[in-house]
Amino acid sequence: MLSRDAEHLYWLTRYVERIENTARMINVHSELMLDFPGDQSLGWKPIIETMDSKKFFKKRYSEYSEISAVKFLGDDKENLNSIISSLDMARYNARAIKDDLPRSATEQLNNLFNEFSGGMSSSSSRRKRASYIYNAISGAQRFFGIISDNFSRGYAFEFMRLGRFVERIDMISRIIDSLCITKSEEQTHDFPTLEWVSMLRTLSAHESFRKEIRGEIERGDVINFLLKNENFPRSIYRCLTITEKSLLSLPNNTNVLEVAKKLNTRVFIAKLDSYDDKQLHNFLDYLQRRIHLLDENIHKNYFHNYL
Amino acid sequence: MHMKISWKKYPSTSFYDEYVTPQNTLRGHSKKIGTFLESLSIEDLKEISTATETAIKSMGISFRVYSEDNEDGQDRMWPLDFIPRLIRKLEWLQVEKGLKQRVKALNMFIEDCYNKQNFLNESDMDESLVLDSPAYKKYCVDVKLKHNTWSHICGSDLIKAHDGKFYVLEDNLRVPSGVSYMLENRMIMKRVFPELFYQYGVTPIDAYPTKLYETLASVNNSRSKNPEIVLLTPGVFNSAYYEHSFLAQQMGIDLVEGRDLIVAKDGFVYKKTIEGLVKVDVIYRRIDDDYLDPDQGNPKTTIGVKGLIRAWQEKKVAIVNSPGCGIADDKAVYAYVPKMIKFYLKEEPIIRNIKTFLLTNKEHRDFVFQNFKEMVIKPVAESGGYGIVIGKNCSRSEREATIRKVMNNPRNYVAQPLISLSTTPTYSGESLEPRHLDLRPFILSAEKQYVTVGGLTRVALKKGSTVVNSSQGGGSKDTWIV
Numbered sequence: 071m072l073s074r075d076a077e078h079l080y081w082l083t084r085y086v087e088r089i090e091n092t093a094r095m096i097n098v099h100s101e102l103m104l105d106f107p108g109d110q111s112l113g114w115k116p117i118i119e120t121m122d123s124k125k126f127f128k129k130r131y132s133e134y135s136e137i138s139a140v141k142f143l144g145d146d147k148e149n150l151n152s153i154i155s156s157l158d159m160a161r162y163n164a165r166a167i168k169d170d171l172p173r174s175a176t177e178q179l180n181n182l183f184n185e186f187s188g189g190m191s192s193s194s195s196r197r198k199r200a201s202y203i204y205n206a207i208s209g210a211q212r213f214f215g216i217i218s219d220n221f222s223r224g225y226a227f228e229f230m231r232l233g234r235f236v237e238r239i240d241m242i243s244r245i246i247d248s249l250c251i252t253k254s255e256e257q258t259h260d261f262p263t264l265e266w267v268s269m270l271r272t273l274s275a276h277e278s279f280r281k282e283i284r285g286e287i288e289r290g291d292v293i294n295f296l297l298k299n300e301n302f303p304r305s306i307y308r309c310l311t312i313t314e315k316s317l318l319s320l321p322n323n324t325n326v327l328e329v330a331k332k333l334n335t336r337v338f339i340a341k342l343d344s345y346d347d348k349q350l351h352n353f354l355d356y357l358q359r360r361i362h363l364l365d366e367n368i369h370k371n372y373f374h375n376y377l
Numbered sequence: 378m379h380m381k382i383s384w385k386k387y388p389s390t391s392f393y394d395e396y397v398t399p400q401n402t403l404r405g406h407s408k409k410i411g412t413f414l415e416s417l418s419i420e421d422l423k424e425i426s427t428a429t430e431t432a433i434k435s436m437g438i439s440f441r442v443y444s445e446d447n448e449d450g451q452d453r454m455w456p457l458d459f460i461p462r463l464i465r466k467l468e469w470l471q472v473e474k475g476l477k478q479r480v481k482a483l484n485m486f487i488e489d490c491y492n493k494q495n496f497l498n499e500s501d502m503d504e505s506l507v508l509d510s511p512a513y514k515k516y517c518v519d520v521k522l523k524h525n526t527w528s529h530i531c532g533s534d535l536i537k538a539h540d541g542k543f544y545v546l547e548d549n550l551r552v553p554s555g556v557s558y559m560l561e562n563r564m565i566m567k568r569v570f571p572e573l574f575y576q577y578g579v580t581p582i583d584a585y586p587t588k589l590y591e592t593l594a595s596v597n598n599s600r601s602k603n604p605e606i607v608l609l610t611p612g613v614f615n616s617a618y619y620e621h622s623f624l625a626q627q628m629g630i631d632l633v634e635g636r637d638l639i640v641a642k643d644g645f646v647y648k649k650t651i652e653g654l655v656k657v658d659v660i661y662r663r664i665d666d667d668y669l670d671p672d673q674g675n676p677k678t679t680i681g682v683k684g685l686i687r688a689w690q691e692k693k694v695a696i697v698n699s700p701g702c703g704i705a706d707d708k709a710v711y712a713y714v715p716k717m718i719k720f721y722l723k724e725e726p727i728i729r730n731i732k733t734f735l736l737t738n739k740e741h742r743d744f745v746f747q748n749f750k751e752m753v754i755k756p757v758a759e760s761g762g763y764g765i766v767i768g769k770n771c772s773r774s775e776r777e778a779t780i781r782k783v784m785n786n787p788r789n790y791v792a793q794p795l796i797s798l799s800t801t802p803t804y805s806g807e808s809l810e811p812r813h814l815d816l817r818p819f820i821l822s823a824e825k826q827y828v829t830v831g832g833l834t835r836v837a838l839k840k841g842s843t844v845v846n847s848s849q850g851g852g853s854k855d856t857w858i859v
Binding site: 071072073074076165166168169173225229320321322372373374 | 651
């Protein structure tokens with residue numbers, strides 16, 4: 071398999087996964103704010119920060135208002151991490167390998183792009199914005215559904231899976247981290263677990279979580295569930311296991327596999343439920359650095375970017 | 378009310394029509410299909426036309442057009458007219474033989490030019506036509522190739538003239554395109570107009586990708602039984618990218634760009650794969666000579682591969698078509714093809730050339746200027762129908778401007794008598810009307826020779842127009858050998 075094709079497939083799914091997660095992030099944060107109108111500690115600032123885009127945001131917008139944040143994360147073409155930019159990049163990669171993709175998958179991507187370029191942020195109604203966000207999530211899910219139902223298993227499929235799960239680990243660790251940053255000393259409301267419930271919703275984890283843990287929701291349980299659960303498809307541990315499995319079926323995998331395995335063990339043994347916010351933040355920071363290293367190794371190993 | 382189709386109402390012109398005689402009766406080979414068409418109404422045709430467009434859209438058959446207003450280019454749907462073009466089998470067998478003969482001589486000519494130069498020394502051809510041509514590559518001198526073949530894939534343009542006979546208009550020996558559209562046209566036709574196929578035993582055309590693969594495999598210089606073959610494309614923005622990816626897919630070979638290949642220290646060419654570097658034996662390139670290698674040709678090329686030409690010279694990789702084969706792809710050299718056939722093969726040419734006047738010759742020049750209205754003036758190195766001047770359409774000042782251009786650079790132009798292209802019934806949106814056409818068959822040469830069954834028929838969709846190029850409003854037809 072050509073390195074360039076593999077690289078396009080890897081990035082295609084990374085971007086589609088990014089679309090879904092960014093949309094989820096906007097969605098839940100909007101809902102959370104409805105529960106606490108007027109609570110300053112729940113502003114959009116941490117969300118922007120967690121995307122490493124604080125400086126860039128400040129240059130383009132005067133305040134961390136909902137409208138600015140949603141525009142920035144949704145359809146600001148200058149922001150390379152916005153949904154619209156991710157869509158653009160996903161389509162670029164899909165075009166380069168269009169013959170390897172099921173036609174319906176490409177069509178799905180085009181439809182999503184057409185729907186979304188209608189200008190989400192220019193619509194002043196919350197309800198309309200919500201439907202844009204909902205479409206982005208379900209559109210990305212349809213795309214992956216088509217891939218999983220129509221794509222032959224082999225190297226190409228593994229690169230798509232790899233891209234998707236590397237991106238997912240990165241995004242989920244950012245989403246959780248955004249909460250650690252939010253929960254600064256200035257918290258004004260009295261429901262310390264409420265953000266964690268919303269976190270579960272962001273990641274569609276609420277129902278699964280409830281099946282395993284009933285009663286009062288404890289912070290430690292949520293953290294354990296999102297990072298260490300073995301069965302839930304959006305837990306970091308589970309994502310790492312799938313990444314490992316993908317790497318295992320690729321050739322020349324010694325180096326990359328080692329990075330993934332080490333990281334997985336580290337997550338497995340960490341006593342995360344006893345971490346305070348600061349410690350958790352540091353751990354997530356470490357996680358992101360290791361994911362970055364894994365990504366770098368995948369590029370060196372398979373895409374020959376060093377040549 | 379359902380209007381029936383009737384050949385009695387078919388507009389007659391002074392041109393040779395391939396379906397209908399000047400007396401508005403059907404010709405022998407078009408009787409079956411013509412009679413069947415008469416059983417249809419205009420509404421039926423409209424329906425088939427819509428179905429054709431839908432099929433092309435859903436199959437995504439497109440080509441890219443670049444213009445001054447749109448530098449990024451625009452994907453256009455491939456235009457197909459659903460009335461097939463018919464050629465009798467016996468007639469075609471002769472054409473096929475003639476094409477093989479012609480391309481064989483052309484390949485011998487190219488190898489000769491880069492080696493002993495017998496033809497240049499012994500014929501009346503001005504050697505500067507070859508040696509001063511920008512297509513002449515010094516790095517090819519003394520190179521001899523497997524099967525003595527330089528142009529492995531040739532697309533020759535044929536026209537049918539007023540006498541109902543085929544003539545060669547030009548030979549495209551460098552990187553001819555269009556074959557994928559020939560294959561797709563047949564697939565669409567089977568989908569939208571299956572009834573038509575029952576009228577005849579139409580010869581299938583789908584052997585081409587297999588034959589192309591065999592041709593590519595047979596030029597392999599290495600000992601490997603399963604040579605590694607790749608198709609080298611300039612990338613997604615090339616106007617023929619659709620065809621590149623289609624052919625690569627049909628042959629099951631990798632579609633690569635320049636950045637996917639590397640010439641390693643050992644001088645061999647490798648492709649970058651997820652399993653590391655894999656040696657490449659044969660490159661089917663769809664990039665022009667000057668962009669293949671920054672060391673030879675345009676140093677700024679970003680679509681080529683550094684060191685590729687050298688690897689080719691050292692036989693460490695085979696390139697199809699070979700670099701330097703463009704010397705025979707020149708409208709002035711074209712004039713000498715009949716002589717080449719006699720010189721190399723000791724045979725009479727089977728397909729005729731069109732009489733061509735070289736404007737470097739004073740007698741020719743005077744004759745052409747005196748008979749300007751009956752002439753077509755063509756720049757020798759252009760393709761795609763660009764720069765052609767049709768004498769009878771010229772105003773006085775246009776005529777003088779053309780003469781001035783020719784006088785200042787006679788080597789750059791040739792003249793040919795204006796040939797009236799044949800016509801075939803074509804759906805005009807309302808009825809069937811005669812439209813002009815040409816034919817591009819593809820000739821494969823290496824260990825064996827192969828000619829496509831028919832080829833790509835291009836048709837000028839505008840009434841009276843003779844411009845068949847798809848970038849300039851031309852369409853296409855499925856070509857049937859019956």
